[in-house]
Amino acid sequence: MKKSLLSMAALAFTLSAFAGAGTEADPMTIADVIAAGSEGSYPDTYVTGYIVGYLPSGAGISISNAVFSNAGAPETNILLADASAEDEPTMCIPIQLPSGSSARTALNLSLHPNNIGHKVTLCGTREKYFGAPGLKSVTSYVWVGQAPVDDPVSQLGTKDAPISVAELLAAPANGAPAWVKGYIVGYVPGMNLSEAVFSADGGSTTNILIAERADVTDVNICAPVAIPAGSLRDVLTLGKNPELLGKLVVLYGTHEKYFGVPGLKQVTEYVLDGQGGGTVTPPTPSAIWSSLSATDTECDWEFENIEIAEGLEYVWSWKNFNNNYYLNGSSFVGGAKAAVAYAVSPVVTLPEGEMSVSFEHAAKFQTNLRTDDKFCIREEGASEWTELTIPTWPEVNTWNFSNSGDIDISAYAGKKIQFAFKYVGTDSQADTWEIRNIKVNATSAVNGIEADSADAIWFDLQGNRVANPEKGLYIKVAGKKATKVIIK
Numbered sequence: 001m002k003k004s005l006l007s008m009a010a011l012a013f014t015l016s017a018f019a020g021a022g023t024e025a026d027p028m029t030i031a032d033v034i035a036a037g038s039e040g041s042y043p044d045t046y047v048t049g050y051i052v053g054y055l056p057s058g059a060g061i062s063i064s065n066a067v068f069s070n071a072g073a074p075e076t077n078i079l080l081a082d083a084s085a086e087d088e089p090t091m092c093i094p095i096q097l098p099s100g101s102s103a104r105t106a107l108n109l110s111l112h113p114n115n116i117g118h119k120v121t122l123c124g125t126r127e128k129y130f131g132a133p134g135l136k137s138v139t140s141y142v143w144v145g146q147a148p149v150d151d152p153v154s155q156l157g158t159k160d161a162p163i164s165v166a167e168l169l170a171a172p173a174n175g176a177p178a179w180v181k182g183y184i185v186g187y188v189p190g191m192n193l194s195e196a197v198f199s200a201d202g203g204s205t206t207n208i209l210i211a212e213r214a215d216v217t218d219v220n221i222c223a224p225v226a227i228p229a230g231s232l233r234d235v236l237t238l239g240k241n242p243e244l245l246g247k248l249v250v251l252y253g254t255h256e257k258y259f260g261v262p263g264l265k266q267v268t269e270y271v272l273d274g275q276g277g278g279t280v281t282p283p284t285p286s287a288i289w290s291s292l293s294a295t296d297t298e299c300d301w302e303f304e305n306i307e308i309a310e311g312l313e314y315v316w317s318w319k320n321f322n323n324n325y326y327l328n329g330s331s332f333v334g335g336a337k338a339a340v341a342y343a344v345s346p347v348v349t350l351p352e353g354e355m356s357v358s359f360e361h362a363a364k365f366q367t368n369l370r371t372d373d374k375f376c377i378r379e380e381g382a383s384e385w386t387e388l389t390i391p392t393w394p395e396v397n398t399w400n401f402s403n404s405g406d407i408d409i410s411a412y413a414g415k416k417i418q419f420a421f422k423y424v425g426t427d428s429q430a431d432t433w434e435i436r437n438i439k440v441n442a443t444s445a446v447n448g449i450e451a452d453s454a455d456a457i458w459f460d461l462q463g464n465r466v467a468n469p470e471k472g473l474y475i476k477v478a479g480k481k482a483t484k485v486i487i488k
Helices: 002-019 030-036 102-107 165-170 232-236
Strands: 042-053 077-081 092-096 119-129 132-144 177-186 207-211 223-226 248-258 261-272 276-279 286-291 302-308 316-321 324-329 339-344 355-362 374-379 386-388 416-425 433-442 457-459 472-478 481-487
Touching: 030 042, 030 092, 030 132, 042 092, 042 132, 077 119, 092 119, 102 132, 165 177, 165 223, 165 261, 207 248, 223 248, 232 261, 316 339, 324 339, 324 416, 416 433
Parallel strands: 092 132, 223 261
Antiparallel strands: 042 077, 042 119, 077 092, 119 132, 177 207, 177 248, 207 223, 248 261, 261 276, 286 433, 302 339, 316 324, 324 433, 339 416, 355 433, 374 386, 374 416, 457 472, 472 481
16 A cells, blocks of 8 residues: 555655756756656647658557658658667657648658758647657747758649649649640639639639640549739730630649649749730738637637437537547437538638638548538528638548638638538447638738737738838738728
C-alpha cells in the first residue's frame, strides 16, 4: 500500500514538474515532452528538437507509423526528436502544423524537404496528437543553429518551352510556378467542373478551360484556369472575348487545385495566339465576411431538420470544448440514426469581383461523410441548394481541424446568398462533422463589404490593392466600412 502511494506521489510530482515547463528561455526537450505524458492541454509551451520525419495521413495512424524521410510528406505535420539521426518512433513527438499558419508554410517537408535534420524551437499547445505526447496549434518557430537552405519548388516549363495541359494535369498541384500551353475550349459557369460549357455562349469572366486540342469536349482532359480580377479578364475570358474560343494561349501562374482538380491560378503573364501578351499583377485577396469563429460563444446560424429519426432531438448544435467553439453535426445517439439536416447561415451580401470561401472542419470517424455530407450555397429566397465541391476533407482518425481549401463562388458576385452545411445520417452510418471559421475572401472591395482588419487598406477601381495611393479615385477599407475616396 505504501509503495502504491509513493508511486502515485512520484507520478504526480513528475507531471507537475512538467506542467509549467517549456518557456522561450528554457524550452522542453523531446524527452521532457514524452516523460510528461499526453494528458491535459498546456498552451504556450516551447519545445525544441530536430525535424526527423512525419506521420502519414489515414485511418489508424499512430506514432508507430513514423516515416523517417521527407518522401511523400504531407503539409499537416512533422516529427521532432532530440537527435537528428533518430529512427525510433517512441523517441519522437508529432507536431501539428495548423492550416493557414506561418509554421505550416515554412516547416512542412512536402514543400521544404531540406528541413529534415535541422533543429527548431516551436511554441504551441502541448497535448495528445496521434495518440501520443505532441504539440498542436503551433503559433511560432525559430531555427536553432544553421537554418536549412530552401530549395524552391521547381518551375514547370518556361515561356519559350511551356508544358502541355496533360503534363500540368499529371504533376502534383503544389503551388509551383508554371508556364503551360493549351487551347481555350470553354469555361465553367457555376461551382462544379461537371457543368463545363464547351462554347463561348454566356462565357464566364472568371475562368477558362484549356486543352491539348481546340476540339476537346471532355472535361477530364482539360485544365481549369482562374482569371484574376482586373484587366486580365478583359483580355482572356470568353465572357468578354467570345472570339477566343479555339485560340492557343501560353499562361504563367501557379499550379494549384481549382474546381478540385489540378489547374492554374494567380495568372500574371500570357501570350495569346502566338501574337503577343502582357504582364499583370493579381489583386491581393482580403477577408470580407467571416462566421463560426472558435471564440464565438453564440451561433447565429439556423438549424433545419428535414428528416429526423425517432428518439433524435437534434442534429446540428453549437458546441464548446476547452473554450473552443464549433458547429457540430451528428445523428449518433446510442447508435446511428437516420437524419437529413441543414445548418444555414445568415444572408451574406457579396461584392462584385472574384471571391472564394473556405472553412475548417474535423471528423475522426468517416464512413459516409465524403459522399453524403455537403457544403451548399443558394441565392436569398431560393428553395433549392447548389452543392459545392470541397477540395480538402479532414484527416481520418483524429479530431484535428483541416482547412477545406478555397471554393470559388465568383458566380455569385453582387448577390445576396446563404451558405449551408448538409448533414446526412443513416441507420448504420452517422459520422460527426465539426466546423468552424468560415471565411469569404475577395480580390476586390466595394461599398458595404465587411473587412476583418481595422487598418485601412486601399484598392483601385479594378480591385487591385494599392500600397501608396496618389492622385485618383480609390476604395478605402477600414474595419467593417468601405468608402470611395478621391485623392487630389
